[in-house]
Amino acid sequence: MSDRATKPMAAISNPTANITGLGRLLESIPAWITGVFLFVVGALLFIPWRRLEEHPVLQEVAPRLGEALVIAGILALLVDPFLKARLQRDAARSIFEHMLGFDHEPELKAKLRDIVFNTTLYRRDFKLCCDITSATDSPEMVQLFLTSEYEVFNPSLEKKRYQVPLKFVSAERPADCEVTQIIGDEQPEVSHPTLKETDSGYVAANTSEMALEPLSKGNRYRFIAKCRCEAPQNWFHSVHFGFPTIDAVITVKAPEGWSVWVGGQEDKRQSSARWHNVGLFMPGDKVEIHWRKPDFIQCGSAIQDSS
Secondary structure: OOOHHHHHHHHHHHHHHHHHHHHHHHOOOOOHHHHHHHHHHHHHOOOOOHHHHOOOHHHHHHHHHHHHHHHHHHHHHHHHHHHHHHHHHHHHHHHHHHHHHOOOOOHHHHHHHHHHHOOOEEEEEEEEEEEEEEEOOOEEEEEEEEEEEEEEEEOOOOOOOEEEEEEEEEHHHOOEEEEEEEEOOOOOOOEEOOEOOOOOEEEOOOOOOEOOOOOHOOEEEEEEEEHHHHHHHOOEEEEEEEOOOEEEEEEEEEOOOOOOOOOOOOOOOOEEEEEEEEEEOOOOEEEEEEOOHHHHHHHHHHHHHHH
8 A cells, every 4th residue: 555545544543643733833823813813703693694594594593602702702802811810829829838848937938929029120240340439528537439330121011110229327317319221212211210218328319210111012111220338448238139139240459558358259459359259149139349548458467477
């Protein structure tokens, strides 16, 4: 027997494969196409076709079938997508605890669940530049000129409100704050927010809120924040992460002869430092910028040698 004869026979002898293939084909069709098809077919059944006059039963059944198809099409277009999305969310929340692999305390489970399902905004490519200079009005203080730049992403399916976080300890006396927001290819928009002291001892900038489109829309949101503050000569400045941040770079410059370092870096007696971490920082994490004057360094070295 030839190959042409055996191929149809193989297809007939295995009907299960044909049904499975048809099911996969139907699953690949988007729900909105199915909804439109059902709606159009149902609407056509409402038309009084002349050929149906010869068949009274079909003439009576066709409008009822058309009404059912129209309703099914509307449900497929408007209701089905929302039900599937809700089912996926509920299923993800239900199986999340089992994905951890072992049992946790309820407080840990609640915190992990909150991080996974409520992290709707995050930052990438965070760059902070800190220039340290001596203060003109006080010999025991220094001025910090801070410039941060980053990009914010919205991985959710809807718009999210965002406000540039600028918050300092009141003792740092922040001033001259400036915020630049760059949306896609639009012209940069510069604002100078006012500073207001809170009851908890902090000073926060009153930056304006904006709505960030989902990441799927293709818009990019970059922000540049500048501010000046003060601190003692031999001290440190804490950089707190208010949003989940991926990939952070911090550069520090001080006058010649000073010593600066970031985080857990070793004190290399250099007037500049660069710190880079490609990992993830969550709200509550922080990095410290340290600086020391030359006379303070020499005094510390003499004490260490004498001991």
